[in-house]
Amino acid sequence: MQRKRASHYIPTSTMELERLYRLLVLAILVNVVRGRFLPGPWIYAAHATFYGAEDAVATMGGACGYGNLYQSGYGTETTALSSVLFNNGLGCGGCYQIRCVNSKYCYPGSPYITVTATNLCPANWARPTNNGGWCNPPREHFDMSKPAFMKIAFWRAGIVPVAYRRVPCVKQGGxxxxxxxxxxxxxxxxxxxxxxxxxxxxxxxxxxxxxxxxxxxxxxxxxxxxxxxxxxxxxxxxxxxxxxxxxxxxxxxxxxxxxxxxxxxxxx
Structure with a gap:
């Protein structure tokens, strides 16, 4: 006598398999049509630095063309991306959650901050990737505004390992x-x-x-x-x-x- 487990459904015929396949394809197509963007998984393969001072004046403008970041609605919670993430401008406007990990300079509890990509962190070919060339390919790196960096780690660290993930950008209006x-x-x-x-x-x-x-x-x-x-x-x-x-x-x-x-x- 076969026992049936309530928590696991196993299709018993080719017809049922085909029906489940159609439902799966339909679910995928619905999500594609809707274009829903959901948070991605945390990736533990990056580092973060900061540029500018607490007033974030140095972050105004930038390679994405957003101009005055206060007037365009981005404020100081922004980051420049290494060329791998910037992807010739395709990375502009993407939103990330970033948190400091595995460093004595991380704040307790490893809090995260949500930032928008507004600039490019160019490669520095005069420096090795592990000593100053933080944005050199193939590194995934975030050069954050100082106010943003100071929400995840002590700024005197200069550079910290981080985990990051893509998240939806929440905007008001059109x-x-x-x-x-x-x-x-x-x-x-x-x-x-x-x-x-x-x-x-x-x-x-x-x-x-x-x-x-x-x-x-x-x-x-x-x-x-x-x-x-x-x-x-x-x-x-x-x-x-x-x-x-x-x-x-x-x-x-x-x-x-x-x-x-x-x-x-x-x-x-």
Whole structure:
């Protein structure tokens, strides 16, 4: 006589196996369509340093093009990424939880902080990777703002081993589009991106055009050589991590102006 365990279900026929397979595929497809970005596993393979002072003035600007980080909503809880994590700008906007581990300089309880990637920590080929070249490939490294670093470890440590994981970016309101350029060149800086936070592709549509792919100028800045004067403008954004796509319809009115910031759409 066979015993059945209530805690384990074992399919007994090919039909049941096929049904479970379809349910699994459907669940995967639903998550892909929704583009849900969930926290990843903790990775114990990185280190962290800091740059600048407590006022975080040195962190303003940066390789992602976010400009004044206070005005763009990122504040001081930011980090620069080594080139491996920066990934030619695809890492811009991603959010990480970081905590100090295995060091006497870690705060008790190993608290974590959530930071946004806003800058590149360039390689220093004049120094070895274990002595000053902290951001040299293939290292996974976070060069944090000093206020952020001081929330996980004593700053006098200089460098500490850390564990990190990707987490969803929690943002208020829609994506921000800062329109720049000139009559025949549209340059847009994209900030306040929720969910995965990162961007792989952007397309733009005027009220009298179809969808036109934009190219990455640098960081989170995208460009297209086309005139959109007198047209309302929509943007289609695809996340790098989830491939989720969102459309911000008519985010800028026909009377849009260079230098203005418009808001619409959001990644989940």
């Amino acid at each position: 994506i921000h589009f800062n329109l720049q350029g000139n009559y025949w060149w549209l340059l847009v800086y994209i900030t306040n991106v929720g969910g995965p936070g990162d961007i792989s592709k952007v397309s733009v549509k005027g009220s009298r055009t179809g969808w036109i792919p934009m190219t990455r100028n640098w960081g989170a800045a995208f460009q297209v050589f086309h005139s959109f004067q007198g047209q309302s403008i929509s943007f289609m954004i695809t996340a790098a991590s989830t491939r989720e796509t969102v459309i911000a319809w008519n985010v800028a009115p026909p009377s849009w102006k260079q230098g203005a910031i418009y808001m619409g759409g959001q990644l989940g």
